[in-house]
Amino acid sequence: MLNQKIQGLYGITPNKDLNISLIKNVIKKHKVNILQYRHKTQDEKIKLEEAKYLLTLCKEHNTLFLVNDDINLCEKVGADGVHLGKNDIEISLARKQLGEKFIIGVSCYNNPERAIEAQDIGANYVAFGSIFNSKTKPSAPHCSLSIIENIKNEINIPIVGIGGITFENQKYAYAAGCDSVAMLEGLFNY
Numbered sequence: 001m002l003n004q005k006i007q008g009l010y011g012i013t014p015n016k017d018l019n020i021s022l023i024k025n026v027i028k029k030h031k032v033n034i035l036q037y038r039h040k041t042q043d044e045k046i047k048l049e050e051a052k053y054l055l056t057l058c059k060e061h062n063t064l065f066l067v068n069d070d071i072n073l074c075e076k077v078g079a080d081g082v083h084l085g086k087n088d089i090e091i092s093l094a095r096k097q098l099g100e101k102f103i104i105g106v107s108c109y110n111n112p113e114r115a116i117e118a119q120d121i122g123a124n125y126v127a128f129g130s131i132f133n134s135k136t137k138p139s140a141p142h143c144s145l146s147i148i149e150n151i152k153n154e155i156n157i158p159i160v161g162i163g164g165i166t167f168e169n170q171k172y173a174y175a176a177g178c179d180s181v182a183m184l185e186g187l188f189n190y
Helices: 020-030 044-060 071-077 091-098 112-121 145-151 170-176
Strands: 008-012 034-037 064-068 081-084 103-109 125-128 159-161 180-183
Touching: 008 020, 020 044, 034 044, 044 064, 044 071, 064 071, 064 103, 071 081, 071 091, 081 091, 091 103, 091 112, 103 112, 112 125, 112 145, 125 145, 145 159, 145 170, 159 170, 170 180
Parallel strands: 008 034, 008 180, 034 064, 064 081, 081 103, 103 125, 125 159, 159 180
Antiparallel strands: none
């Protein structure tokens, strides 16, 4: 079952041209279970080339490979899935296009109702955050750990904590009920 693979360390690539050796070293050193490709460039050729390379790298290390908010790129490269924010394509439309074999993750920010709805529509996991202050997204809504503690018993899909998570503070996210923790700056010193 795809949901069972959403656990442990969830790396997110920095939003800039890839430093392949850095990403490869991080995956190996920290045993990254999931890697999300997040590059907001408009150059489709660059995104396709980078995504293909990262997919190969992830397969070598038995790491799930997800694409941020681009279901067409996800499908084109054969990624394991896609992560959607509130301004991206609707979950139901993504599921219709991708089918059941792809993972769909959904950002819920600090909104438990969005998580329940996402689960009901067919999401494989939900992400809550920003749990801590984030340099990557300083204006992101704050999500208290109590929101995660409370929603944990209401949903049966994995919860990913995101936002300012480091190796030092990740234990608080796990203790609150997160199955996985997403890191960008904590992993890549970004």
